[in-house]
Amino acid sequence: MATLADVARRAGVSPATASRIINGSPKPVTEALRARVLAAVEELQYVPNAHAQQLARNHRSAVGVIVHDVSDPYFSEITRGLQRVATEHGRLVIICNTYRDPEKELEYVELLRANQAAAIILAGSGYHDEEFTRTLDAKLRVYQATGGHVAVIGRHEHSGHAVIPANEAGGQLIGAELFRLGHTRIGVVAGPRHLTTTSDRLNGLRRAARQHGRKLSARQIVYADFDRSGGASATATLLDTQPDVTAIVALNDSMAIGALAVLRERGIDVPGRISVTGFDDMPIARDVTPALTTVRLPLADMGARAMTLALQPPEPLNTPHIEHVDAELIRRESTAPPPPDPR
Template sequence: MATLADVARHAGVSTATASRIINGSPKPVTEQLRARVLAAVAELRYVPNAHAQMLARSNRNAVGVIVHDVSDPYFAEITRGLQRVATANGRLVIICNSFRDPGREMEYIDLLHAHQVAAIVIAGSGYLDSAAASELDDRMRAFEATGGRIAVIGRHQHPGDAVLPANEEGGYLAGKHLCELGHTTIAAIAGPPSLTTTVDRLAGLHRAATEHGATIHVTHSDFTRDGGEAITGKLLADDPSLTAIAALNDSMAVGALAAMRTAGRHISVVGFDDMPIARDVTPALTSVRLPLTELGERAMTLALDPAAGDAPRVEHVPAELILRDSTWPRDQLPR
């Protein structure tokens, strides 16, 4: 394990200077010097002394947020809730985009650790890769060992505070709705199979299909509008009898509607998350609603809660099916 002396030597500064920067001393230093020391901390994976960190804790005014992509409407809504609570508590929010790269998430945890943030909220899905999930968990534990707090949104391996959206139940509601409309074969357009969110939502769809004697055919792509449009265009070309699509997020569903219009076809499409745009597309999108802003608010509240104990706290957030105009009974599809 790297020592303070190792960090000082790597950064080319005295041990006293490295200590002041790492422990948040009010004594002024140049930004260039601070950047060198923090870069050395990150590169050497130096874990500061927990006692020194606790002494400096009153100066921890920032919180870190790691999302997959803040330009994605899903994460934009969650981030709004995170920022709302952080701002109310006088905290600066540092937002990091991992772009669904677990290696980048680990780098960000180290950097946020080095910058002595008070808490880190990980708002992206967990990973099925056990090695990556285990290494990510190790980084989180190292941060917590120095007095930092962690909260996650979604299913992760880390056994800490968590806000869990009802992804499996939401998938079930979407599948049940399409089955009750008489659709016996449903095309599921899904995000990356490596994500726990994808797996959980698909599990709900399959549960509903099994109960109703229907069949689910799954195709994976990016959780994006373009990904949804490309998949749907191919599905419509390959299967003239297709009557229903379950998209595992609204961005993909919007792409599916675009492909449907291009092909001159009318099929039932249900989305997931109920983004604001779901009400404005044509036809208005039937979607599984998750209270995304509330997810962010709850997670940041857990992360900043000074009364938190050692026992992990888990908050479950329900899903709700919102019916609009994009789904029809199988025998009543518009011509």
């Protein structure tokens, strides 16, 4: 691997001069030398060692993003927004997948700190786990104390900047819509119990119920993984234990798609016999049949805003900024009034 010294030697200049030319330092350098150095760079296919540069310059350049899983469309949309902004700022982004393991989340914060990340973005739901939350927060504070910026998406328990989607309001929108259509027996296909996203969305639903003089009982809610197969298994359970539901609220679109798959298998008409709703409005929500009624969250935009917050925090510095983002109900074909009561 060619080093700067090699280039300098070949061009017959000092490493200092070579460095100045290669990095376009403000210090003026004769044209002749510049040409010689550039030629040497070309001949040796020299690329500066980024680690050595980072060490010598002592200023951070990369940014880290911690997500549950980039292959989940929810996160890949967010990531797309993040990346766009990071690239505009000339930042390299390091993506870390926790696969929903809180332990890994902690590890990755250390790893990013070790790698001198300029900022850490935490995307995805928090966990209902006091101890974990405290530990994570402590680590983040240490990171911030040494000049790191942190922004979180979709959780609120940390000291950094935050972009908070209206999960609760979204849940309420869904609930209101279903009650308005006349549904009374609703089943909920929920994500993991310990995720704050799950409980926030559920709370919105509960509030809508209360406003319509009803309430959600525990029997109506089935918890499972926040993905297609979780949605499928929870729906199967629900159909077996609460066979008379007329609407199934899935707490994200992936689960809703799992629900649709099970309903299709069992030959249950959607929305004729059972209405189904999702949450997030991922791109595919339009393409399943029937197209999903869901709540839109501007995911890519949320990612972009979080990155912006992390990269150029608004005044006053060191005061966490919280940006709320609205949810919007998207009516499509998977919802309709309930069928006339067979009883």
